[in-house]
Amino acid sequence: MNGTTVSRRAFGKLVGAAGAGTLVAATLGGSPGQAAPLPAWTTTGTTVAALSAFDNAMKTFMQARHVTAGQLAVTYKGRLVLARGYSNQSVQLIQPTSLFRVASLSKSLTAAALLRLAQDGKLSLGDPVGKYVDLTPPAGQAVDPRMAKVSLWRILQHTGGWDRDATNFDPLSKDLIIARSLGVPLELTHADVVRFMSGQPLLHDPGSYVSYSNYGYLLAGRVVEAVTGQPYETYVRQKLLAPLGITRMANGYSIARHSGEVGYESQYTGTTVLDNSGTIVDSPYGTFSMRLHDANGGWIASAVDLVRWASAFDAGSPILNSTSLGRAWAVPNPTGVNADGWYYGLGWQVRPVTTGGTGRNTWHTGSLPGTYSIVVRTYHGLSWAAVFNRRDDESGLAYGDIDPALWAASRAVTSWPTHNLWSTYFA
Template structure:
């Protein structure tokens, strides 16, 4: 723990904590390990955070199954009775937002691997949904949900995962609305396009996949993922997040946003900071609800590097398979929880995550290098471009001339 006096001496960026931002040339207070050969990654993240006044961040880099970099940046106020500040550790928890989608797809692929379901099964059969409002709903299969070709377009019909008040009023259901309420609201409306005719990113589709995991496995979505996917990899810190700060673990960082919203987790009508009750975090579970450290995020990504106890070769190939609508004009496609692009004889795969108070990036390269960055703030009106982090991280990667061979995973079990 650090006192505010010592923190200010350290020159850390602490905008979210109400302190003065660091000078551009000041180094962020950091924890963890970075070998000198990989200093380009560390410098890139520190500069990126300082320029954007991001108070909490993480970086992890792995290569060929070995963890090479594990860093935490900045400080936060932990959810404890103490008023002292804590350093962000390599094992601190962040909301990872849509990086969660690779987890949910893997759960579906694992159920198929174990013979529990067929990926061509329609969602109507699996969840007992009525297609009265639109017969095309019967064409929405698990494949199409995982590859975002199910028929929902958030540019046409607003994303129902963020329509709590509207759904509550429409169904005369009290806040907080449930998964069942969201499904009832959406199922009563027609699809936005013919299933399989185009790709349109759908959080709702992934929320449905989470319900399939529960229905088929007989377990909660979180319990199934932990037991079948995470535990075999030695990951025990990850879990689903909560909406309110009072319910969060002391190891979970604070989230920063200049925006507010009326609470959607109760009927008080109170205006709250957007990251804390302005949206319903438990409802995001299968599409964006996981908490993780960057260390465990890259460890999770390693499940796709080779067939093992979690996913076999068939499941891994399915995760990166081209959808029926082909590839984009830029050569990428959406597999199952991953964006995918051919790179030489292999594949580069990646995903970003974004919600109020959260921005994340996970990249797997065809050369066996994986990196993850996680931040407690996303781009908002008036702030510098956040998406540039992808290009900057590739530049940091290309600056490496030799790779260390030590493995930090044992240090961060």
């Protein structure tokens, strides 16, 4: 990502192909051989003529993929200038405050929690994970001695030594395998996953290699609980979200929905991991455990909540001081900036920009069955967040296309509005 273009690499994937099982035929209406008619298009929130390119981008993207619910919020120079809900059907009217699962966008909250605990003198980011989390492996197995070098820094920067690309093994999507190995029932607990993984060898020396790790962030959530004596969600809501006036965000449920939360859609089904029944369920409702994903991908939020949260990483943040912000953007050592010109900071992907503004673009994407999300902070004072209740499409169109589409929309704006909508959505 730079000032004029955005990398489409799907580095922020949460569970990969989880939920890709039985394909369910979609009934979209229309006669055989005819294109299905598009459902009614409904928008909510304040219409801003100067920002119509954003509305057009969202409509084009959603209708091409048969996405029935979406949301967008945009800030400019610290002002909330656009907050919109979009619906492609009449079943659920999407408001700017409707709640969506945001998947891996959750990682920035978990990283900020450790940054704040370090800022408050409760821990050091150089501490080994094993100082706070019980890493006892299953009977007959041993902990890799290199785990002593897996620090909090390294789990947040994805350099802990695990490698799901090499092994095709992300424990957050292997519930059945873990349950059978440990002889425990489903639904798994965090302690089950940690015990299983404590008996698995690292694939790399800690700090030497970057490989996206949901498990590292699961561990980070357990560190928060060990240090604070509070549930992970409680600490984040009280110490990080409340000072920003964010009250809607919460950890989501696997089946039930919070008040104001949207319904999720997928063309796929799979076997539930919430119990041992073997029941085939719609992919968004039970092929993964939201309880397990809390710290690496379990939050729900509206797009306006997400851009408000993104402001916590600006200078003058009410929750993170300048030292903490510097740590958030620190380049991993020794892995450095990758060949595509970006690196993973603490909960954010970061692309250095050599001229103007903050000197960096930062972003993250999130993906789960029934969910696609993105948040972007630009070097020249813009931010936006978009969320959707679907991540698949019969035509195979890429969801990462929303990234360049929103960049193009931002470049189409000739005059930015001077209004500020924060007070509409936050007390």
